[in-house]
Amino acid sequence: MLYRKVVLAIADGLGDRPNPILGHKTPLEYASTPNLDRLAAKGITGMMDLIASGIPVGTDMGHLILFGYEPQNYPGRGPIEALGIGMDVRPGDIVFRCNFATVDEHGVVVDRRAGRIREGTDKIADAINGIIVHGVTVYFQPATEHRAVLILRGDGLSDQVSDSDPKAPNDGSPFLRIEPLDLTKEAQKTALVLNSFLLKAHSILKDHSVNAERISQGKLPANFILTRGAGKMTELEPITDKLNIKGCCIAGESTVLGVARMAGFQTVTHSSMTGNMDTNIQLKAKLATESLAENDMILVHLKAPDLQGHDNEPFQKAKAIEMFDEMIGLIEKGIPEDVYLAIAADHSTPCEIGEHTGDPVPVLISGPSIRKDRVTEFNEMDCAYGGLGHLTGNDFVRTLHGFMGRVKKQGN
Amino acid sequence: MLYRKVVLAIADGLGDRPNPILGHKTPLEYASTPNLDRLAAKGITGMMDLIASGIPVGTDMGHLILFGYEPQNYPGRGPIEALGIGMDVRPGDIVFRCNFATVDEHGVVVDRRAGRIREGTDKIADAINGIIVHGVTVYFQPATEHRAVLILRGDGLSDQVSDSDPKAPNDGSPFLRIEPLDLTKEAQKTALVLNSFLLKAHSILKDHSVNAERISQGKLPANFILTRGAGKMTELEPITDKLNIKGCCIAGESTVLGVARMAGFQTVTHSSMTGNMDTNIQLKAKLATESLAENDMILVHLKAPDLQGHDNEPFQKAKAIEMFDEMIGLIEKGIPEDVYLAIAADHSTPCEIGEHTGDPVPVLISGPSIRKDRVTEFNEMDCAYGGLGHLTGNDFVRTLHGFMGRVKKQGN
Known part of the structure; x- marks a missing residue:
């Protein structure tokens, strides 16, 4: 079999109306592209x-599929966030x-x-990290800003428990007791453990020096x-092991980096990859082309189009797409002729909606001996007439894996 | 319901890049077609x-689907080979x-x-055919050249056993002991029986007269x-019974003939159907049109394009396709106007790869009252704009069965 390499560039939330x-x-x-x-x-x-007509997906689910998993492999947002901030997550862990x-x-x-x-969130987190409650160890780590x-x-835990977060916008709601969401003793134990931990954490945090200083200020x-968003980490074979490849993901966003780690991809990030309009596309393109030497599949991610879609900024979204186009131009110049360059998005974020929708997204594959179709512009209307037809996220990614020579033959 | 007939012509390995x-x-x-x-x-x-985007299939799996089975019905190559050489294969048989x-x-x-x-392989095979080991009967029959x-x-057997073939190219490796591949007693019994048989066969064959003569020469x-490649023959309803039709397959290759027999199709072959560039397309076309009188579905197969793909001979592959085109012309002339003529392939064998790939293959259906689309050339690019869109092997064959009036209505 002839093995080839792929660079897959993802414009987050690209699709629109x-x-x-x-x-x-x-x-x-x-946009000029x-x-x-x-x-x-x-x-x-x-x-x-990504999954099927009309189904909106989150950034985590969209990338799970773009990295090569099936939608049913989704472990919940918690495990992905934990991996995204570099925590050690193991099968059976319940992650929030x-x-x-x-x-x-x-x-x-x-x-x-x-x-x-x-x-100071790192110090606060340290004070409650590693506590053991009813034989269950609680690991706690800060993420960006107010997130953690x-x-x-431990044994006998379940992800079928409710949230303590009332989610209401500071309207006088109290925090909520964790409740089991099914009748299993695992869910009951998990609720008990987490309620105990949250009260214990409160008693530790209310007198913490960082908080004392905050109050004084x-x-x-x-x-x-x-x-x-409780999620149970599942036993998932890394895609890199399944295909016997090496992969590398270049991204600024922790969700994408988390899915990449789950999939067995090496991750490369940098503080200048901001996720916004000022992100460092030159560095992304440089790293994408350089990492090809050591890897079979490169996934490079740009967040900006999604943010502008959420903010209903059509002109800014077009600008973010022009930035993506510029990055693609740099990548194309830097890769050998026998490498496939593929373009996709994890979902649509139409400006008029301001949220993810199930509108399909345009995709393209260019590279060696490709069956060139008649489409000459990359957008939501022209690509509907493309030679790949309409396909699912799994189909698209399997097509890439097939071009790489990594899909096992069925039959003999 | 109006019952109609179909001739399905298959160009093996037709798809390319x-x-x-x-x-x-x-x-x-x-090619000029x-x-x-x-x-x-x-x-x-x-x-x-055939199955889904990017998945390569073997000739056996491809034809299994083209005869009307689902991919999960695949019984393994062994049972198909056995049927291909005309052996009596029964559900539960373990075939190698x-x-x-x-x-x-x-x-x-x-x-x-x-x-x-x-x-002399027939004589050698006779010497070890029908031996009973630990209550299990061993049937042994030669196939082409060195194959068998x-x-x-017998009762309590499993296909979860390893190979005795070391597969290494005569590098000093010994033959391998058959090992059970799971912990069941069925796998252990099967390994025991087969190990005993192989040693017994060796003791018989080493002194066989055909071998004595070979050594003297x-x-x-x-x-x-x-x-x-151990495979367990499954209980599969013949497609002909399921649809209540009569079918006939015209082919030279034993794999295709094997799948045809499994599917309940009558098989017609001839020594002039060589599987190569010198195969007798006139005879194939003649038999295809003649057998329509007695049958509802005819499957006629041409191997040559696949072989040229495997050998990376693009010009020769184009010639093999021109031969296929000529055969199609003869068939078209010979069939009544109310018979559908369909064209398909079992998989792509791109010359540059030299192996089966998951690239989709072009298909067409012509015949009475067909919804004519705008495509005027039969190839991998134009057919991507065809009226059937992108479909799976099961979808395509079910479409044919539907045109035949043989697909059961769902609901009332």
């Missing part, structure tokens, strides 16, 4: 539903996304984000942990 | 993934593909193919049986 502000073009149609259009003209294009929050003496959530705390991740590790103390 | 040697055309684009193009112009076309081989007195495999033995098939028939004796 015709927007009156852009003369009824989509941001991708409106000479590199994407040239690749479309010399490659094969199509439209991709958390906020540092401020509660008053009645348990009312005064602020779900503890005054958007940014500093909590892992319960008139800031809200981070004296409570709000949990949500 | 643009090839620089052919001016960046695929062999199918490069007036008959296929005329049928494309008056019929409906599409692109087919074998080589006649030469081992020395230490068990080292001197030649995996016993000097590519061609003559072995069936174990300076040839390698066929004194050992190397087994591989």
Whole structure:
């Protein structure tokens, strides 16, 4: 079998709908994208539903699929966040996304984000990390700003428990008791352990020196942990092992990095990869092309289009797409002729909606001996006439793995 | 319901990729195919993934699907080979593909193919056919050249056993003991029975008169049986019974004939159907049209394109396709107007790869009252714009069965 390599570039939230502000073009149609259009003209294009028509997916699920997993392999957001911040996550761990929050003496959530705390969270986290409750060890680590991740590790635990986070925007709601969501003793034990931990953590945090200093500065103390999105880490074979390849992911966003680690990909990030309009596309392109020497599959991610979609900024989204196009141009120049360059998105984030939708996204593959189709522009309308037709995320990624020579033959 | 008939012509390994040697055309684009193009112009076309995007399939799996089975019905290559050489295979039989081989007195495999033995294998096989070991009957029959098939028939057997064939190219490796591949007593019994048989066969074969003569002529004796690819014959309803039709398959290759017999199709073959460029397409076309009188579905197979793909011979592959086109022209002339003529392939064998790949293959259906699409040439690019769209092998064959009036209505 002939083994080949792939660079897959992902524009987060790329897909959109015709927007009156852009003369009824989509941001991708409106943007000037000479590199994407040239690749479309010399490659094969199509439209991709990550899971199936009409189903919106999160960034985590979208990337899970783009890294090569099936949707049913999704372990929940918690395990992905934990991997994203470099925590050691093991099969069977129950993982929660958390906020540092401020509660008053009645348990009312005064602020779900503890005054958007940014500093000292590592010290606060240290004070409650490694506590053992009813034989279960609790691992706790801060993420960006007011965010954190909590892992319960022990026997007989379940992810079928409710959130302590009331999620209401500081409307006087109290934090919620964790409740089991099914009748198993595992769910009951997990709720008991987590309720005990949260109260114990509160008793430790309310008098913590970082909080004492915050209060003295008139800031809200981070004296409570709000949990949500329990997920059980599953036993998942890394995609790199399954295909016997080496992979590398270049991204700034921890969610993407988390999925990459789960998939067995090496991760490369840098503080200049901001996830916003000022992100360092030159560095991303350079790392993508350089890492080809040691790897079979490179996944390079750009967050900016998604953010502009969420903010309903069609012109800014078009600019973010032009930045993506520039990055693609740099990557194309840097890779050998026998390497495939593929373009995809993890979902649509239409400006008019401001959220992820199930609209399909355009995809393209260019590279050696490709069956070139008749499409010459890369956008949501032209790619619907592409030679790949309409396909699922799994189909698209399997097509790439097939071009790499890594899909096992069925039959003999 | 109006019952109609179908002739399905299969060009083995037809699909390919643009090839620089052919001016960046695929062999199918490069070849002169007036008959296929005329049928494309008056019929409906599409692109087919036998199983799903990117998954390569073997000739056996590809034909299993083209005869109307689901991929999960695949019984393993062994049972198909056994049926291909006309052996009586029953549900529960454990079937192995074998080589006649030469081992020395230490068990080292001197030649995996016993000097590519061609003559006398029927006599050697007779000497070890029908032996009973631990209550299990062993059926053994020669196939082409150094190949053979072995069936174990008895209670409590399993196909979860290893190969005795070391597969290494005569590098001094010994033949391997058969090992159980799981912990069941069925696998252990099967390994025990087969190990005993192989030693017993060796003791019989080493002194066999055919081998004595080979040795006197300076040839390698066929004194050992190397087994591989254990498969358990499943209880599969013939497709002909399921659809209540009569079917006929015209082919030279034993694998295709084996699948045909499993599917309940009558098989017609002839020594002039060589599987190569000198095969008798006139006879194939004549038999295909004649057998329509007695049958509802005819499957006619041409091996040559696949062989040229494996050998990376783009011009020869184009020639093989022109031969296929000529055969199609003869068939078209010979069939009544109310019979569908369909064209497909079992997989792609791109010259540049030299192996089966998961690239989709073009398909077409022409015949009475067909929804004619806008495609006028039959090849991997134009058919991507066909009216059938992208479909799986099961979808394509079910479409044919539907045109035949043989698919059961769901609901009422």
